[in-house]
Amino acid sequence: MITFSFMVILPLLLHVSITMVMKNIFIQSLDKIPYEIWVFPGIVLTIASMSMYSIIYRDMFDLRIHKKSFLPMTLTPFTKTQLILGFLITSIIETTVYVLIAMGVLTILLPNSLDWSDYFIIPIFAFLYSFILGNIIITFSVLTDRVSTYIFTSVTMFLVIVFGSGILVEFEFYPKTIGIILSNLPLSMILTSLRGIIFFNRFDWTLIITPIVVAIVWTWMNGYLLKRKLRQ
Amino acid sequence: MEASITLKKVGKLIRDKTILASLTFGIERGSLVAIIGDNEAGKSMLLKVISGIEYQEFGHVYINGLDSKKRRLDIISSIGFVPHEIDLDPWLTLEQNVRFMGLMYGVDTETVNTRMIQLARELHIIPHLKKMVQDISPGIVKKGMILRALVHDPDILILDEPTAFMDAESYRHTWDLLLRLKGKKTMLYVSQSLSEVEEAHDRILVLEDGIITLDGSLDKLLGSTFDYHQFQIEFEELSEDLFQKLSKVPMVKNPSRIGNSIHFYGRERNVFFAVLNAAASAVMKDISVNKLGLQDLMDAKFARDGIH
Numbered sequence: 001m002i003t004f005s006f007m008v009i010l011p012l013l014l015h016v017s018i019t020m021v022m023k024n025i026f027i028q029s030l031d032k033i034p035y036e037i038w039v040f041p042g043i044v045l046t047i048a049s050m051s052m053y054s055i056i057y058r059d060m061f062d063l064r065i066h067k068k069s070f071l072p073m074t075l076t077p078f079t080k081t082q083l084i085l086g087f088l089i090t091s092i093i094e095t096t097v098y099v100l101i102a103m104g105v106l107t108i109l110l111p112n113s114l115d116w117s118d119y120f121i122i123p124i125f126a127f128l129y130s131f132i133l134g135n136i137i138i139t140f141s142v143l144t145d146r147v148s149t150y151i152f153t154s155v156t157m158f159l160v161i162v163f164g165s166g167i168l169v170e171f172e173f174y175p176k177t178i179g180i181i182l183s184n185l186p187l188s189m190i191l192t193s194l195r196g197i198i199f200f201n202r203f204d205w206t207l208i209i210t211p212i213v214v215a216i217v218w219t220w221m222n223g224y225l226l227k228r229k230l231r232q
Numbered sequence: 233m234e235a236s237i238t239l240k241k242v243g244k245l246i247r248d249k250t251i252l253a254s255l256t257f258g259i260e261r262g263s264l265v266a267i268i269g270d271n272e273a274g275k276s277m278l279l280k281v282i283s284g285i286e287y288q289e290f291g292h293v294y295i296n297g298l299d300s301k302k303r304r305l306d307i308i309s310s311i312g313f314v315p316h317e318i319d320l321d322p323w324l325t326l327e328q329n330v331r332f333m334g335l336m337y338g339v340d341t342e343t344v345n346t347r348m349i350q351l352a353r354e355l356h357i358i359p360h361l362k363k364m365v366q367d368i369s370p371g372i373v374k375k376g377m378i379l380r381a382l383v384h385d386p387d388i389l390i391l392d393e394p395t396a397f398m399d400a401e402s403y404r405h406t407w408d409l410l411l412r413l414k415g416k417k418t419m420l421y422v423s424q425s426l427s428e429v430e431e432a433h434d435r436i437l438v439l440e441d442g443i444i445t446l447d448g449s450l451d452k453l454l455g456s457t458f459d460y461h462q463f464q465i466e467f468e469e470l471s472e473d474l475f476q477k478l479s480k481v482p483m484v485k486n487p488s489r490i491g492n493s494i495h496f497y498g499r500e501r502n503v504f505f506a507v508l509n510a511a512a513s514a515v516m517k518d519i520s521v522n523k524l525g526l527q528d529l530m531d532a533k534f535a536r537d538g539i540h
Contacts, residue, residue, distance in 0.1 A: 069332075076333070077308050
């Protein structure tokens with residue numbers, strides 16, 4: 001019950017503290033889309049990010065550093081990459097539930113609703129976004145042994161993602177070089193691609209394939225890192 | 233008899249410190265082997281290397297004839313491991329912990345249920361299965377860890393301090409189960425409780441600084457003590473002069489004092505009488521003579537090395 005309440009309250013909080021404030025500054029995107037509509041996918045992915053951080057902390061980092069049931073899991077007949085994939089899939093499934101509830105709550109607060117097909121497309125992209133973000137968090141979870149270091153890197157990374165992935169502000173507002181670099185990061189590509197599809201019906205395969213390839217390679221790399229870390 | 237576990241020149245380093253040094257031995261299928269040794273002797277690390285939690289830097293470990301590094305995925309289901317520290321997920325019930333691990337090993341739900349109930353009954357933990365692990369006492373949790381290690385029915389069971397945190401009743405239930413499994417499963421365990429090892433073993437390995445210094449049954453190991461006995465005499469007052477005088481009696485080995493008691497080892501009864509004669513002027517309160525046990529073997533270097 002507490003978790004469900006949190007799932008409902010979190011999007012409300014983000015709407016009040018981000019959307020309602022920022023729409024007075026930006027009003028609309030450079031392509032003339034009202035800000036609160038334009039930022040909708042970004043807010044949903046922010047909630048996905050928060051969910052992924054907490055789930056991977058709970059299911060992997062906490063179990064590993066506090067010597068709970070993590071080591072017995074590594075003794076089961078799975079490769080380390082398969083284990084990493086398992087952590088990713090379970091956390092993404094749980095995150096998808098957060099995403100769906102957040103979309104429902106945020107839709108109530110929007111002046112105009114999105115097209116019905118967007119409600120299928122956003123969770124698919126949230127899945128891909130969580131796939132990459134989950135890998136980033138898992139890398140920190142494997143390499144870090146102290147809770148303080150983990151929290152510090154997590155908060156830093158979260159802020160970089162929120163402000164550097166085009167979630168809240170378009171890349172055109174950044175200095176040109178920085179904007180180009182940031183827009184070519186895999187997480188930014190997903191958001192750019194998602195907005196392209198739902199606002200302009202523009203489908204760019206490069207922006208989808210690249211993050212998928214990055215996510216797959218990163219999963220394999222995390223498996224290797226875990227194997228090295230555990231000395232198994 | 234066929235070897236279940238074979239180590240060939242296994243060495244383990246941690247930051248240039250040798251933890252295990254070129255260990256070579258085999259463990260027969262179905263046997264119950266105890267590993268004892270001082271702290272930092274490398275006992276737990278040896279269990280970790282055999283169970284696959286840590287790889288060795290040198291040498292090979294063979295499980296049922298297969299190289300544990302090269303054929304990890306083939307051999308890993310043959311092993312059940314119970315670590316010393318509690319490592320169940322505290323936010324799940326005991327039953328959920330066991331079920332989860334059963335599923336990870338690919339055991340179907342019905343089989344997990346059957347095994348879990350049977351083992352939980354033997355370990356007397358049925359009433360605790362539905363409780364959250366964080367709400368259960370450590371002794372019960374340890375029994376739950378043994379249950380978890382057995383849920384996929386491994387051939388080899390490796391236990392680090394199997395009865396740690398347990399009361400007398402839990403200790404008995406646990407050993408009843410382990411002794412029932414003896415012969416069906418190869419069991420290797422580490423214990424600091426030497427009385428536990430004296431009660432339950434086919435073979436004892438004594439590890440010292442990463443090297444096996446003694447290997448054999450209790451009788452064989454105690455045979456190396458050449459029938460030494462330990463003697464203890466408690467005095468009303470044991471002065472330093474008297475202690476020194478008694479220590480110098482010929483054939484008194486390894487004398488030590490605890491308060492007003494002198495403790496020493498000797499091979500013949502004459503030693504004891506010689507000490508009694510030397511202490512005739514002092515008031516004695518108590519006298520005890522015991523055959524050497526595993527504790528003495530561990531305590532007294534001279535006994536371990538043998539006196540010729």
